Amino acid sequence: MNAPAPAAVIKQHLIDPEICIRCNTCESICPVQAITHDSRNYVVDAEKCNWCNDCISPCPTGSIDNYRTMPRIKAYSLAEQLTWDTLPVELSAAERAALVGDEAADVATTETEPEPVSETPMDPTGQETFKSAAYGSIIPPWSAAHAYTNLYGPKAAQKTVTATVTGNVRVTEVGQQVGHDYDTHHIVLDFGAMPFPVLEGQSIGIVPPGTDAQGRPHHPRQYSIASPRNGERPGYNNLSLTIKRVLEDHSGQPVRGVASNFMCDLQVGDTVEVIGPFGTSFLMPNHPKSNIVMICTGTGSAPMRAMTEWRRRLRQSGKFEGGKLMLFFGARTQAELPYFGPLQNLPRVFIDTHFAFSRTPGQPKRYVQDAMRERAADLAVLLQDPNTYFYVCGLKSMEEGVVLALHDVATQAGLNWDAIGAALKREGRLHLETY
CATH class of the missing domain: 2.40.30.10 (Translation factors)
Incomplete structure (x- = not known):
């Protein structure tokens, strides 16, 4: 059976440069690598975008939720998009026809979206490869507090x-x-x-x-x-x-x-x-007995510090019942690790902290995923607890290794990673924020 011909007119997915805050969320979550960026703009490749819409919900500003109806052969190129300060005005049917002729105008009423392609990444041999973004959740924990967003910005009543x-x-x-x-x-x-x-x-x-x-x-x-x-x-x-x-x-x-x-x-x-x-999804759980596992590098420690400090204040006031805190914190050297001193002063009974340094002179390179594997027995128990939430924040290069470490911990413990990974995503229990 012959595959359907590509639609002559598409609804092209675009990112509004006026609203985008260059957070990299869309690029990191896109399963087909259709999104890229330069020093100024984030852009979408019309030839790669398969309309899975995975990027829509996680976008903190709504800048990703923009479209223009275009003849496929005249879709806005990446080079054009990278020069934009604002989105182009929507073309009329007559303007689209002028680009490629009456044939495109006749088809314009259908505006058929392209057929989705396989989202499963493959290596050169055709084998499926592990992809961390497939397990990142875009919904918050069920007990998270309500988050207010976009009170100030380009499209708000008050800009700043x-x-x-x-x-x-x-x-x-x-x-x-x-x-x-x-x-x-x-x-x-x-x-x-x-x-x-x-x-x-x-x-x-x-x-x-x-x-x-x-x-x-x-x-x-x-x-x-x-x-x-x-x-x-x-x-x-x-x-x-x-x-x-x-x-x-x-x-x-x-x-x-x-x-x-x-x-x-x-x-x-x-x-x-x-x-x-x-931000509406990278939020901490608030119900009693909820466990938080935090994995970060460098300034990715910021949200982890916030969560830790809120738990510490609740604990001091006697208003929080139980719940484990575990932190895996990486940097090139100890000198580069923010908050190193204060973290050491937190009681072990309150937070289980592990450091990993990749550039310590005379020492082998050690990353956060190495520290996680050393605590595999404890992480395996936490992976099976529906009250455990995982947060990953730092450089993009760490993400794949961290999620693969969770996969290996589960597999080596005889657990079904496919079931666990699906539950982590479905229940808002694994959050990835890398850049």
Whole structure:
């Protein structure tokens, strides 16, 4: 039987550059690698997009939920999309016809979506490969608190809200190693009387002042909140961020991060423009006996600090019953690990903490997945408990290894990973936030 011919007209999936906060959620979750980005825009390849819509719900701003009806042979290219500051106006039927002729206009009324293709990744031999994104959940735990989102932003009644810096403290040792600066700061922002309710696991956007090399205003940069819901200072309308000063890109080439350097250089009393908050799924459970396993690297520790601190405050007040906390925290060296000292002071009975360093002189490389495998027996028990929730945050390169470690832990314990992995996703118990 012959396969159906591709539709002459498609409803092309596009990302709104005005609203997008460049959080990488869409690219990390796309099962067919249809989404990519450069230093300015995230874009969708019409030739790869199969309309699975996996990226729609997790997008914190709704920027991914945009479409334009286009003749397939004239679909917006990646090169075109990368130049956009705003989405193009929807073409009329007559304009579409002018692009490719009357034949396309005749078909336009059908606007048939492309047939889905297989989402199962294959290696060069045709064998199925393990894909971590297939297990990441896009729904919150059933007991999570209600999250407010997009109170301020391009499409909101008020574009930004002004916050005042009330604290800026370095949380890593000072210095450099092999050309890498690890100057990481804990920054506290106060919103005064302006409403800005947040939960652990949410994020905000910082709008850097000034313009880029093309004279266009800088896009907002996204940062995870590092403080609990009642504020960095309890009872105040404030929050904290964990920000590493960026001096080079992932290839090691010198580059000065616009927002990170702006934020790390701020003084108490300075003000910043903020949008958000964002995020409705990377939220912590609130029911008694719920266990939280946190796996992170570097500044991916921000949401983990927020969750840990909220549990610590509940424990101190006697308002929380049980529930285990387990943390796997990785960095290149101990000096680069934010909050290393404070973490060591937390009682073992409260949180089970494991560090992994990949660049300690004279020591073998050790990553968070290695530490997880060392605690396989405990993780196997937690994997079987429906009250256990897993959170992964850090560089994209860590994600595959971490989820594969969970797979191996389950398999080696004689458990059915397919059933467990499906339950983790279905029940909002495995959350991946990598960049």
